[in-house]
Amino acid sequence: MTTPQNLLTNLAQPTQAFSKAEQKVANAILANPELTTRSSIARLAQSAGVSEPSVNRFCKRLGATGFPDFKLKLALSLASGARFINSAVAEDDTAPTFTPKIFNASIHALEKTRDSIDPKLIHHVIDEVVASKRIYFFGQGNSGPVAQDAEFKFFRFNTPVSAHQDPLMQRMLAAASKPGDLFVIISYTGRTIGLVETARLARDSLATVISITAPASPLARASDLAITLDVGEDTDEYLPMTSRLAQLTLLDVIATGVTLRQGQAHRPHLARIKASLTSTRFDSAQQDA
Amino acid sequence: MTTPQNLLTNLAQPTQAFSKAEQKVANAILANPELTTRSSIARLAQSAGVSEPSVNRFCKRLGATGFPDFKLKLALSLASGARFINSAVAEDDTAPTFTPKIFNASIHALEKTRDSIDPKLIHHVIDEVVASKRIYFFGQGNSGPVAQDAEFKFFRFNTPVSAHQDPLMQRMLAAASKPGDLFVIISYTGRTIGLVETARLARDSLATVISITAPASPLARASDLAITLDVGEDTDEYLPMTSRLAQLTLLDVIATGVTLRQGQAHRPHLARIKASLTSTRFDSAQQDA
DNA sequence: CTTATAAATGTATTTTTATTACATTATTTT
DNA sequence: AAAATAATGTAATAAAAATACATTTATAAG
Numbered sequence: 115m116t117t118p119q120n121l122l123t124n125l126a127q128p129t130q131a132f133s134k135a136e137q138k139v140a141n142a143i144l145a146n147p148e149l150t151t152r153s154s155i156a157r158l159a160q161s162a163g164v165s166e167p168s169v170n171r172f173c174k175r176l177g178a179t180g181f182p183d184f185k186l187k188l189a190l191s192l193a194s195g196a197r198f199i200n201s202a203v204a205e206d207d208t209a210p211t212f213t214p215k216i217f218n219a220s221i222h223a224l225e226k227t228r229d230s231i232d233p234k235l236i237h238h239v240i241d242e243v244v245a246s247k248r249i250y251f252f253g254q255g256n257s258g259p260v261a262q263d264a265e266f267k268f269f270r271f272n273t274p275v276s277a278h279q280d281p282l283m284q285r286m287l288a289a290a291s292k293p294g295d296l297f298v299i300i301s302y303t304g305r306t307i308g309l310v311e312t313a314r315l316a317r318d319s320l321a322t323v324i325s326i327t328a329p330a331s332p333l334a335r336a337s338d339l340a341i342t343l344d345v346g347e348d349t350d351e352y353l354p355m356t357s358r359l360a361q362l363t364l365l366d367v368i369a370t371g372v373t374l375r376q377g378q379a380h381r382p383h384l385a386r387i388k389a390s391l392t393s394t395r396f397d398s399a400q401q402d403a
Numbered sequence: 404m405t406t407p408q409n410l411l412t413n414l415a416q417p418t419q420a421f422s423k424a425e426q427k428v429a430n431a432i433l434a435n436p437e438l439t440t441r442s443s444i445a446r447l448a449q450s451a452g453v454s455e456p457s458v459n460r461f462c463k464r465l466g467a468t469g470f471p472d473f474k475l476k477l478a479l480s481l482a483s484g485a486r487f488i489n490s491a492v493a494e495d496d497t498a499p500t501f502t503p504k505i506f507n508a509s510i511h512a513l514e515k516t517r518d519s520i521d522p523k524l525i526h527h528v529i530d531e532v533v534a535s536k537r538i539y540f541f542g543q544g545n546s547g548p549v550a551q552d553a554e555f556k557f558f559r560f561n562t563p564v565s566a567h568q569d570p571l572m573q574r575m576l577a578a579a580s581k582p583g584d585l586f587v588i589i590s591y592t593g594r595t596i597g598l599v600e601t602a603r604l605a606r607d608s609l610a611t612v613i614s615i616t617a618p619a620s621p622l623a624r625a626s627d628l629a630i631t632l633d634v635g636e637d638t639d640e641y642l643p644m645t646s647r648l649a650q651l652t653l654l655d656v657i658a659t660g661v662t663l664r665q666g667q668a669h670r671p672h673l674a675r676i677k678a679s680l681t682s683t684r685f686d687s688a689q690q691d692a
Numbered sequence: 693c694t695t696a697t698a699a700a701t702g703t704a705t706t707t708t709t710a711t712t713a714c715a716t717t718a719t720t721t722t
Numbered sequence: 723a724a725a726a727t728a729a730t731g732t733a734a735t736a737a738a739a740a741t742a743c744a745t746t747t748a749t750a751a752g
Binding site: 151152182183185186189190207208209210212213214216217218220221224225227228231233234236237240255256258259260262263266267355358359362363366367370371374 | 440441471472474475478479494496497498499501502503505506507509510513514516517520522523525526529544545547548549551552555556644647648651652655656659660663
């Protein structure tokens, strides 16, 4: 997550204090980074119009132990798609250019989330889910569908589960809750007033509240456990979505954890659900997703 | 998307017809692939207990032009997280081990989708969306929340839009449709009987039908335009989800395309929506997602 | 405007690394 | 068991990279 990813972007930055020869090398690499990863030092030196030791020095200056190590890091940096990550969609983009940009932004968000998740917290969350007698998923606006998706996922377990998007219903359920009830509240900002109040109501009734939300937000503070997602810079000013993918994947992680915890015991239950769906299909017993 | 990703997995497969010396090389690499990417051929030969040419031959057998090329491909294969991709979640996994597995599976699915999307098709879809007078998003089961998410995304445009999960409502709307109506039908399998019939009904009424579904499925055939997603091997036998992420991202791509197409004209409309949400927040005008 | 100094770059050499040609050893087939 | 074939290793060669050192170029002080 440190050097490799930024190597290419580093090269391109005009702020870099490169000497003349080094700048030539940087330009030659930037002209065709892909090729550089398969070039010899002699070839690159020639195409840059400098001597071989200059290339070597360039590599060392950028933190590599030598030219081969530099090539390796360059290849890694290319593979991680760093080229696109910071490039927001622009006015003059067309389908072939903005499509990979959006996918890369999503991929990047998932990578970031993956690397920032604390497994111990996940473990605790799974504990709570397994211990609960009833689960409610709450979300408003864009997070509504995420809550609904979670309902489908968790329906597979024997614990009663439901998702709600209506603020009034959420409030009523929270007020009427009791110990053993688990509320999973999803909000990107963690600042939606209704949801924060709902969390407080539920905790007043001694129910458990887990939130999937922004770090240090009011909702995070109002929860027993908060899984905080900082998907970061909204380069994507048009329509934020990456956070939802992170939320969905996170819920999948939790659901998987619960499945593993329950072990073999619940397999028949799953098979029954699957079987109940086959009649609605043309053929193939595969699950709609 | 071909060799690099599979290199490591290839090595590990016992089905591979390796000679004795080659097997030793494979084992030595598998013992520490990360180190191998930075090793010389001599070092690897020694740690494998074979001669240098044996290592070289091994590399060529696996499709590389030589040892350096092999190292490059190996590094790439490591970077893409290939290690985890085919490793399904196992019974004895714990939070620290299955969490990255699930994230990697999702990331892989998005990468695969990104590389398989035809921008021309996206372009056509955007054409249809822009040309439509009314948009309906249909999904059932797990695809229901996806449709709902799409509704939120497309609500930002001036075209009336709604999402429906109820089969009866879907059927009624399709039957009552007219030219200028656009139906976007989301189904992972493309075999849900109700949705396929709905598509036919809509087309009978001269409405346009776009589906996001499986290749060569009944639904794909019943649509005017079909964006087919083959997220592939369901290693993830527990809870399929990767396809939904691909669908969501794809819808985001389309929505972005529409935004770009409409250009500046609709900016005030967006600003109005954003403003209407601020009063429901603790502070910060940020958008819930 | 020179001259000392330091920085940057290149040349030539050495060292390391990878590949090839060929000999030897195992393995299979008849 | 002998011939043929495949597999592997040894030794030589070629390629690549790094180093030491010379030369040039730039910079600053007098």
